[in-house]
Amino acid sequence: MSKIQNEITGKAYVLGDNIDTDQIIPAEYLTFNPAIPEEYKQFGKYALSSVPPAQSGLPKGNIPFHTDDEFVSPYTFIIAGKNFGCGSSREHAPVALDAAGIKVVIAEFYARIFFRNAVNGGYLVPFECTDRLCDKVCTGDELKLDVPNCKLHNLTTKETYPLNPLGEIAPILNAGGIFSYAKQVGMLKS
């Protein structure tokens, strides 16, 4: 649970629309308990393992998120289309992306429960893009995110894209999740 940094840099991994939680972390791995640190790491290993190969690592596809025995991927950003994280309520989904080293997801919009889990658990920062970035960014592009100004710089193509402000979730993300936030606003005793 880290507070948001002002600047985040790293490589992009690009996916399409309606990436659901079964694709992010298949049900057969839900027997690991995310509350146990050793098992938390395991989710990184199986993150995105049910995305069909042709849709993995766009625009070309067939780019694995990581090799089978790696726990952490070489990517920092997920760039995706519409309705990212739809499907089940499993918090194992943002956990899996966090465990795999993803710090930021940038999608057109999110399914509600995934979004809440990402923010309240403080696992990653879910930004919304105004352009369809999954058609503009390629897997492997080097990105630099300017958090205070809501701008994404593509260092590979030299393009800059505007992002929607984080709005009401910013204080929760800045606090590091719902527990610290609830303490700040006096809903929970420190």
Added chain:
Amino acid sequence: MPAMTLTEKILAKHAKSNFVEPGQNIWIDIDILMTHDVCGPGTIGVFKKHFGKAAKVWDPKKIVIIPDHYIFTADKMANRNIDVLREFSKEQNLPYYYDVGTEKYKGVCHIALPEEGHTRPGEVLLGTDSHTCTAGAFGEFATGIGNTDAGFVMGTGSLWLKVPPTMRFVFEGTLPPYLMAKDLILAVIGDIGCDGATYRAMEFDGAGVFALNMEERMTLCNMVIEAGGKNGVIAPDKVTLDFIDSKNKHKVPYTPVYTDPGAKFIYEKVYDISKMQPVVAKPHSPDNKAFVSEVKGAKLDRAYIGSCTGGKMTDFRAAAKIMHGHSVKIDTFVVPATTEVAKGLKSEKMHGKTLEQIFLDAGAKMGDASCAACLGGPSDTFGRLNQAIRCISTTNRNFPGRMGHKEAEVFLASPLTVAASAITGMITDPREYLA
């Protein structure tokens, strides 16, 4: 005071406020928190981490723990997770823990909740499962949350929530005998898309809805999440109240809540259900709608009848009506949602045979009450799609990998359509088997 929808009124009451409006962030009191074997251990971990090892839950009577997902498996981790639930329930003296291997074991949580009297009109029910929205059928606000939120609720009995705007779906007319609630909700999801209700409430209204029994109403609300909905809701009527009063063994008082005249809906659509047709959702999304007439004849490898969506008595009565006197042509798996449904299959008769006997005589395989292959699960799970085969199923999701193999294809359909298709081995219109 401005008019409010049913959902807004329940949320206002639980925020101890006279009025709330869509978009507002509020803190609300929770009536029931439900968790299961997949998300329970993580929730308990969050609770202990933030409230301390010796912490007590906010109210033991308001926490319901129902193991249901990975039950009949040799998987060590899955069984370890049940041990975590068992120990926690003992440590916290939780009266409503439905333990595996005991008389109390139930099966699928969303069906077990009403059977055991944990659903009531006007209440707020949160559960660590996206299909918690099923309970909206009882006129309450019910939605799915993650482990962190659930851990927070466990310690405090409250949570922040954003008030959703309400979409209204009015079903007019009489439901023809070849259609079920499953056809209606698949049609709605196909029309609005799997993100069509994101951050919104879906209220079902109209004579067609109030003519449905509770189980069919649950099927409608169960799948609102497949359109991205936050909650689904149906105003309580006599059918609801009779059901609730017959199950309310804990004698908890409740107050039904209704949408005010003149309340604002962000979207409204009227369906004449007497003119609708059987539908399926094609692979790989619940909104990939097609009429059965458009895909009939497509070859199948397997049929599956079960889950919180399609594993209730009403679903099995429908399937038995079609399967009676026929044999299945493809592997057909029948999984009752709960142990109570399993008992019903052994006792309820049609044409002089129990429903279970009708399925067995038709050549179907019967499983034990649980989620089973609805969400894939460990590789030894009953009915799991371990190869890239094509299945027609009464469940609620057909995303890649949902029922096991990531290249398997799943068609979602009503129990009537699935039963007719099991007999022929290809997608079949149930009208062909309904005299």
